[in-house]
Amino acid sequence: xxxxxxxxxxxxxxxxxxxxxxxxxxxxxxxxxxxxxxxxxxxxxxxxxxxxxxxxxxxxxxxxxxxxxxxxxxxxxxxxxxxxxxxxxxxxxxxxxxxxxxxxxxxxxxxxxxxxxxxxxxxxxxxxxxxxxxxxxxxxxxxxxxxxx
Numbered sequence: 668x669x670x671x672x673x674x675x676x677x678x679x680x681x682x683x684x685x686x687x688x689x690x691x692x693x694x695x696x697x698x699x700x701x702x703x704x705x706x707x708x709x710x711x712x713x714x715x716x717x718x719x720x721x722x723x724x725x726x727x728x729x730x731x732x733x734x735x736x737x738x739x740x741x742x743x744x745x746x747x748x749x750x751x752x753x754x755x756x757x758x759x760x761x762x763x764x765x766x767x768x769x770x771x772x773x774x775x776x777x778x779x780x781x782x783x784x785x786x787x788x789x790x791x792x793x794x795x796x797x798x799x800x801x802x803x804x805x806x807x808x809x810x811x812x813x814x815x816x
Contacts, residue, residue: 669696669715677709684716689783693720722781723747727767729776736762736790743767749785759791 673680686697698716701707725746730739736753743750759765766789767774774780 673713678707678711678713680713680715682717683714685719686716687719687723687783689722691718693718722783724779725782727774727776727778727780730764731766731774731776732764734764736764736788739764739767739788743786743788747782751785751787753788753790755792756789757792759793761791761793763791765789765791 670680683700688697691697695718696715697718700714707713725748728742728746730742734742740750754768756765768787768789769780769784774786780786
């Protein structure tokens, strides 16, 4: 309908951007530049921001089995996901990502996933490492001595 209205006014249009709002029909104009009521010469281009036809999808990153909770949270937030509190799983290394769910569905790397529904990260609840501080000091000393060669 917007295209006919603009054509009848002898104006051209270009879709400059898109957004997603589930409360607005897909394809509906959300914004325009110049704004409605502005005076423009015929033949000018009106730039539109339209509502996407469906939920925005993002390629799910490879974080399961190779990321800490902190790394996974940061990466998922940058991609625009909202997160629920993590689920902690006993007998797994502490804060090691062992899975991610959206609702009841387990997600896999490379899968297209909606940003509109929150994710839950599954992480270990156990100990980070069983090595004592004394053992860690011995390893650091040995590494320092090797570096001096």
